[in-house]
Amino acid sequence: MSLKMLKFTLNGEPMEVPVSPSDMLVDVLRDKLELTGTKKGCGEGECGACTVIMNGKAVASCLVPALKAMGAEVETVEGVAKEKAHPVQEAFMDLGAVQCGFCIPGMIMSSKALLDENPKPSKEEIREAISGNICRCTGYVKIEKAVEAAAQKLQERG
Amino acid sequence: MSADKIDFDIVGKSVRRRDAFEKVTGEAVFSTDVKLPGMLYAKVLRSPYPHAKIKKIDISKAEQLPGVKAVAYYGNTPRIKFNTSATMTFTVPHLEPVLDQYVFDDIVRYVGDEVAAVAAVSEEIAQQALKLIEVEYEELPAVYDPLEAMKEEAPHIHTGCKEGKNIPGDIVKIDMGDVEQGFAESDLVIEEMFKVPVQKQVQMETQAAVAQVSREGDITVWSTTQTPHPTRMILSRAFGVPHSKIRVLNPPYVGGGFGVRIGCSAKAEPIAVALAMLAKRPVKVVYTREEDFIASDTRHGGYVWAKLGVKKDGTFHALDLKGVLNAGAYCSFSCETPGVLGAMTLSVYRIPHQKYFGHSVYTNTTPAGAMRGFGNPQGIFALESVVDMVAEKLNIDPLELRLKNIMQVGDPWCLPYPCGATGMAECIEKGAKSIGWDRRGKLNKPGATKVRGIGVAIGSHVSNSWPFCVDYDNAYVTIQQDGSVQVACGVPDIGTGTTTTLPQLAAEELGVRFDMVNMTFGDTASTPFDIGSHASRTLYAAGTAVVAAAKDAKQQVLEYAADLLDVSAEKLDMKDSEVFVAQGSDEKRISLKEIAYHAHLRNKQFIGVGRIVPPNSPTWEAHFAEVEVDLQTGQVKVIKLVGAHDVGKAINPAICEGQIEGGLAMGLGYALSEEIRYNDKGKQQNKSISTYFLPTAEDMPEVEAILVESNDPSGPFGAKGVGETGLVPTAPAIANAVYNATGIRFTEIPLTEERVFFALRNNKKS
Ligand code: FES
Ligand code: FES
Numbered sequence: 001m002s003l004k005m006l007k008f009t010l011n012g013e014p015m016e017v018p019v020s021p022s023d024m025l026v027d028v029l030r031d032k033l034e035l036t037g038t039k040k041g042c043g044e045g046e047c048g049a050c051t052v053i054m055n056g057k058a059v060a061s062c063l064v065p066a067l068k069a070m071g072a073e074v075e076t077v078e079g080v081a082k083e084k085a086h087p088v089q090e091a092f093m094d095l096g097a098v099q100c101g102f103c104i105p106g107m108i109m110s111s112k113a114l115l116d117e118n119p120k121p122s123k124e125e126i127r128e129a130i131s132g133n134i135c136r137c138t139g140y141v142k143i144e145k146a147v148e149a150a151a152q153k154l155q156e157r158g
Numbered sequence: 159m160s161a162d163k164i165d166f167d168i169v170g171k172s173v174r175r176r177d178a179f180e181k182v183t184g185e186a187v188f189s190t191d192v193k194l195p196g197m198l199y200a201k202v203l204r205s206p207y208p209h210a211k212i213k214k215i216d217i218s219k220a221e222q223l224p225g226v227k228a229v230a231y232y233g234n235t236p237r238i239k240f241n242t243s244a245t246m247t248f249t250v251p252h253l254e255p256v257l258d259q260y261v262f263d264d265i266v267r268y269v270g271d272e273v274a275a276v277a278a279v280s281e282e283i284a285q286q287a288l289k290l291i292e293v294e295y296e297e298l299p300a301v302y303d304p305l306e307a308m309k310e311e312a313p314h315i316h317t318g319c320k321e322g323k324n325i326p327g328d329i330v331k332i333d334m335g336d337v338e339q340g341f342a343e344s345d346l347v348i349e350e351m352f353k354v355p356v357q358k359q360v361q362m363e364t365q366a367a368v369a370q371v372s373r374e375g376d377i378t379v380w381s382t383t384q385t386p387h388p389t390r391m392i393l394s395r396a397f398g399v400p401h402s403k404i405r406v407l408n409p410p411y412v413g414g415g416f417g418v419r420i421g422c423s424a425k426a427e428p429i430a431v432a433l434a435m436l437a438k439r440p441v442k443v444v445y446t447r448e449e450d451f452i453a454s455d456t457r458h459g460g461y462v463w464a465k466l467g468v469k470k471d472g473t474f475h476a477l478d479l480k481g482v483l484n485a486g487a488y489c490s491f492s493c494e495t496p497g498v499l500g501a502m503t504l505s506v507y508r509i510p511h512q513k514y515f516g517h518s519v520y521t522n523t524t525p526a527g528a529m530r531g532f533g534n535p536q537g538i539f540a541l542e543s544v545v546d547m548v549a550e551k552l553n554i555d556p557l558e559l560r561l562k563n564i565m566q567v568g569d570p571w572c573l574p575y576p577c578g579a580t581g582m583a584e585c586i587e588k589g590a591k592s593i594g595w596d597r598r599g600k601l602n603k604p605g606a607t608k609v610r611g612i613g614v615a616i617g618s619h620v621s622n623s624w625p626f627c628v629d630y631d632n633a634y635v636t637i638q639q640d641g642s643v644q645v646a647c648g649v650p651d652i653g654t655g656t657t658t659t660l661p662q663l664a665a666e667e668l669g670v671r672f673d674m675v676n677m678t679f680g681d682t683a684s685t686p687f688d689i690g691s692h693a694s695r696t697l698y699a700a701g702t703a704v705v706a707a708a709k710d711a712k713q714q715v716l717e718y719a720a721d722l723l724d725v726s727a728e729k730l731d732m733k734d735s736e737v738f739v740a741q742g743s744d745e746k747r748i749s750l751k752e753i754a755y756h757a758h759l760r761n762k763q764f765i766g767v768g769r770i771v772p773p774n775s776p777t778w779e780a781h782f783a784e785v786e787v788d789l790q791t792g793q794v795k796v797i798k799l800v801g802a803h804d805v806g807k808a809i810n811p812a813i814c815e816g817q818i819e820g821g822l823a824m825g826l827g828y829a830l831s832e833e834i835r836y837n838d839k840g841k842q843q844n845k846s847i848s849t850y851f852l853p854t855a856e857d858m859p860e861v862e863a864i865l866v867e868s869n870d871p872s873g874p875f876g877a878k879g880v881g882e883t884g885l886v887p888t889a890p891a892i893a894n895a896v897y898n899a900t901g902i903r904f905t906e907i908p909l910t911e912e913r914v915f916f917a918l919r920n921n922k923k924s
Binding site for chain 2: 010132138
């Protein structure tokens, strides 16, 4: 199959990678770019483990043909912590929201996309934002609390 | 010993998990992330038929496809029978393990059974090659229900079943007192049959393994197993290779377990090894979500009968329990699960006359094996529904009835270990308060179309797997030359926080700073043998080994320090990584760092060894649910769920709560929506996340996890198991709440909208 050069911004840096038209973004990230923080729990858009932020929106990267990311800004879990962990990551760690960890990168990305856009989410908005992310370990209880706490922190920081 | 200590430095604190940082940044490595030089990708050809003989199979076209490096099938893989589950390595000596699987066989016994596998340079090529494998099947008669499968006319799924048609292993029989006499002496006897569904673990990381075979024949397998050491034993048997030439490890993280990989990760490890041997290159096997649904162990569905005899005043007098579970196509844990169902369900209440008869039956469905709760949720759904029926008949408050009959310390029961401590009464009281039990019965206005109800159910569980399985643990606690500490223990961290809590135990026992303790885990090459993470046992059992090893190391340190300080060892103790004189007014002290280096320069290291056979201890839990039932649609909405749990001692309270909260969510799914159904061709109807209906964040009610600490006399610092307990009585608590709301008793779960709708309609008619 003919390869095409995918050019996009990945975690703030320009990136070029040859992909085939049938490649999905999740596989390009995980296999070609070796960014395995993005997980694959179903490959069918049903579990949210592969969530990345594309042009400001949380998307299931297993449903995005890689070439659709041409020219886009893509953020993966590897790009979230800068010098220090992001407040969402801090809150997940502090509030015991992490168990097996397989859903966590997707959860972090869905939560971050929410908070980037809506710094004061209601409980319902938090639930809605992570409703496409399946977690089988936590019952979502501490995850929801962590997102609330992160929102609080971000507001305090202003 | 440790349990009577009350002032703890690190035990009892919700310290941040050791694995949290890696996991929130995506750096944590899982089996599905492993990539080796030259690695091939595997795909598996699975049976489209529920039962068939493979008359002919031709792999030559597949082998010729460019990029294909190996094709494995029954003709070129070992013909050695094994069991993918760890049961074959730890069946207790008076029973025979059931070995009923090959890596590949010439008979397929369920839709999804393995026929062949291909290793190729890419997944796409491996997938294409599957289509080139030519198979001629001769279909055989199939059966899907365990009661049907015992009948004379049913097909034999495996031969050699000594207890009866299609019954694997031994029938479990438990007898105490005389139930017939007990029922004769009872004032009220209630008997009911219950039907329970096939639930799936749906751990977020699907089954996966990467195998590498060296030129010398040494095998390394990275996998999602919950039990690296037993998995090594299984592979050793299946491939006829000595244990010492095999290394099984987690890489190091596992994306959830819930029982689905106690032993092999379905067949991921054996298939990866078989292909790696043929291809002479590393091979990676990752199950798709659909494969994970249809071809890896499920919870047992089946039937439970409960007959309870009580006195007028509500005293329980006799219980006759029977369980027939659907084993599916291969045995896996189908011998042990009925045992736990019986023993746990019988041991919640003090009942002088009790009896249990239970077993599994092979059918042509996906094999059932271990899943969180291991038979207990099935039995408790039956028992706790019947207890609710008794409460109503006798007009006794369901809480009062339970409090009157719950097991007390020292009561006789069928288990070979004592009921050492119980916080059940406290669980019931605290849970009742949280749910607002006194509002019960006053929740609805006449004519309402949505009605509310409150229900309760209680249960117990194990803290490890003895006496149902062989069960022992080893650990090393080694003081490093700089005074830091290395714990080595063969359990994995499947998400339950083991790599945080076991170091907490070691730090506490030694008296060293928590940040000085690190842990090696989940690797057969660097840890001594351990049975693994299952049966809610890791903290309780492996933790006991870690405490024993720490004690041993500490004793060595104190003896060495005694010479340095010129004070007898008995007078010394250690705290904050410093040895000091605990008895008397002597101010002398010396840091562990100095001691360790002093010893190093004199050719000595302190190595503590813990080798223990853990006892066992019952957990206790009371669940409460408030529900709202829409009388027009049949939809059941859970408003609040409370799980009050006696955890003995919460070593890390946040981790304990997390276990309970996750369990409650899974119990909610078991009660309301989760089920794998089959069509009449034996095909699984629910094999994707969107068609299986497990709870999402939006489905969750308000949840409260309450920790009760009874300080168990046998567990490390008073702790007992918690991992599985969060879903043991959830379903009957919800079903009892639905009864309280609607007056309809459901004897079958899940309580789907459809099931409740039809029940409401029939109820109206009658
Ligand atoms: S892997 Fe993309 S949604 Fe599951
Ligand atoms: S932490 Fe395991 S799936 Fe969410």
